[in-house]
Amino acid sequence: MVQDFFDSVFEVVRLVPHGRVTSYGAVAKFLGSGSSARAVGYAMNASHRVTPAVPAHRVVNRNGVLSGKHHFGSENAMADRLQAEGITVVDDTVHNFRAVFWDPECLLQNPSP
DNA sequence: ATGCTGACGTCGC
DNA sequence: CGCGACGCCAGCA
Numbered sequence: 001m002v003q004d005f006f007d008s009v010f011e012v013v014r015l016v017p018h019g020r021v022t023s024y025g026a027v028a029k030f031l032g033s034g035s036s037a038r039a040v041g042y043a044m045n046a047s048h049r050v051t052p053a054v055p056a057h058r059v060v061n062r063n064g065v066l067s068g069k070h071h072f073g074s075e076n077a078m079a080d081r082l083q084a085e086g087i088t089v090v091d092d093t094v095h096n097f098r099a100v101f102w103d104p105e106c107l108l109q110n111p112s113p
Numbered sequence: 114a115t116g117c118t119g120a121c122g123t124c125g126c
Numbered sequence: 127c128g129c130g131a132c133g134c135c136a137g138c139a
Contacts, residue, residue, distance in 0.1 A: 005135065024121050028134085037121040039135040044120055046136075061121060068120030 005031065009043035010050050012104045016058045019085045020102035021094055023062050030104035044068060057081040064097030 012027045024044075028037040040059075045068075047054035057078040061067040069078035069092055079089040088095035 028122080035122075036134040038119080038133075041120040042136060056120080059120080071120060
């Protein structure tokens, strides 16, 4: 039993591999609530006050757009971090989004400790 | 105490 | 094909 929808989101986001990104809907769907993508996004809002720090910058919308980059203190902070991990970000949008996209369901197919 | 908004996604018309 | 409305959760005025 999950303690909170937020905690679940934080855990999944923290599981995102370095150099990979995921989408709100993917996390929401993984949690079992594909309709709560919005709640996932809002969870990110509270992620900054959670420890350990949640790599919210690795979470983008379905279009691969850095929807919440405005919430990172600096508008370039999110894109800069993604590029620092090897992710190409152009015009606040993740290039080759499909290539760097990481789905939490991957854990179910490749349970890596 | 109540209501609204907000980092999305999916379905319908 | 384009646009709108709905559903979800929590924080904040």
